[in-house]
Ligand SMILES: Nc1ncnc2c1ncn2[C@@H]1O[C@H](COP(=O)(O)OP(=O)(O)O)[C@@H](O)[C@H]1O
Ligand SMILES: CC(=O)OP(=O)(O)O
């Protein structure tokens with residue numbers, strides 16, 4: 001349990017909210033991952049605003065980790081623990097100040113392309129999408145159920161990872177397989193981490209002092225899961241994750257792109273059942289599969305000690321990134337900015353440097369000194385001579401989810 005609650009806000013939550021009127025202006029955001037639950041309580045009294053403009057005030061945040069490995073038996077237990085932690089600070093779910101709970105839901109299929117008020121019917125639809133996001137949607141559903149149980153009267157808003165990618169043109173969303181089969185089984189590129197790609201592309205435009213509709217950006221979201229997107233004038237036109245969050249970049253434990261025949265080869269030659277191949281590619285591949293570690297910090301330490309497996313894992317990871325930067329440059333035609341975000345993107349000087357060095361022909365020049373400076377907020381790390389701006393832009397999926405949920409409940413009568 002890593003408690004990030006700010007002591008001052010916890011001690012005087014009402015004062016910290018900047019809202020003395022007692023109106024329901026708070027949103028609790030739940031981001032339930034495959035093995036963790038992140039939560040944030042925000043006060044949106046200033047208005048949902050634009051995400052890069054008016055900001056919600058953070059009242060509390062926390063993280064319940066290692067679900068299933070010890071005292072926290074499952075996601076329901078983790079959510080009850082989170083609710084208990086908030087209650088201990090006088091910020092419990094029973095507060096009349098709460099306007100909504102915003103839930104990150106990873107897969108929204110083709111139906112959910114907007115933030116959606118959760119009803120029984122909506123929940124049933126989200127359940128139907130479990131086979132397309134087996135590591136993520138079940139946790140999101142548990143989050144919704146527990147929050148509903150604790151506060152049945154409160155609006156629950158689902159904000160979908162796939163939503164921002166709904167604008168991807170058909171030629172990029174279609175896989176080149178038999179159309180009838182694809183349509184019968186919903187097989188197409190959906191894309192994920194959309195809340196982050198959306199937020200970061202707008203924050204990058206703001207950093208450049210330009211309107212989002214004037215800026216073409218390649219966003220590299222590099223967390224445990226990792227994905228790239230090409231955003232033209234604020235509209236997503238391509239992304240690296242596909243039917244599920246397995247495609248594309250090399251990730252902590254996921255392979256990303258590979259020849260689909262690898263799967264048949266493992267089934268036929270190694271006698272692996274499909275389930276085992278699924279687990280191999282999702283949980284025992286990526287950086288972990290290549291070198292035994294999925295944390296980029298640990299890989300950096302091992303590389304410094306001359307560890308060859310760690311070095312190779314790093315090189316496979318950045319080679320894939322470079323391929324996507326090149327491909328998305330071709331897709332966009334004109335690139336104004338490349339933006340790095342999430343745990344690895346925001347913190348790994350070495351990944352950013354290696355991924356973008358030698359790309360002068362594409363107009364991309366990273367400045368090693370700027371890149372090595374550790375800083376808090378959004379910042380430029382490109383050389384002055386670079387045609388393309390290179391930026392490090394901290395993502396804030398929770399704030400974006402809160403803003404979207406608050407905007408929606410504001411629009412709902414009653
Ligand atoms: N200082 C750092 N240097 C390099 N990598 C880092 C650093 N801090 C965090 N990371 C990486 O960020 C990853 C987690 O990113 P995050 O965006 O929090 O993931 P998620 O939201 O998917 O859990 C970790 O696996 C770790 O490799
Ligand atoms: C969709 C996805 O990969 O999410 P995460 O990075 O949280 O695992």
Ligand SMILES: [Mg+2]
Nearest residue numbers: 223224225342
């Ligand atoms: Mg994340």
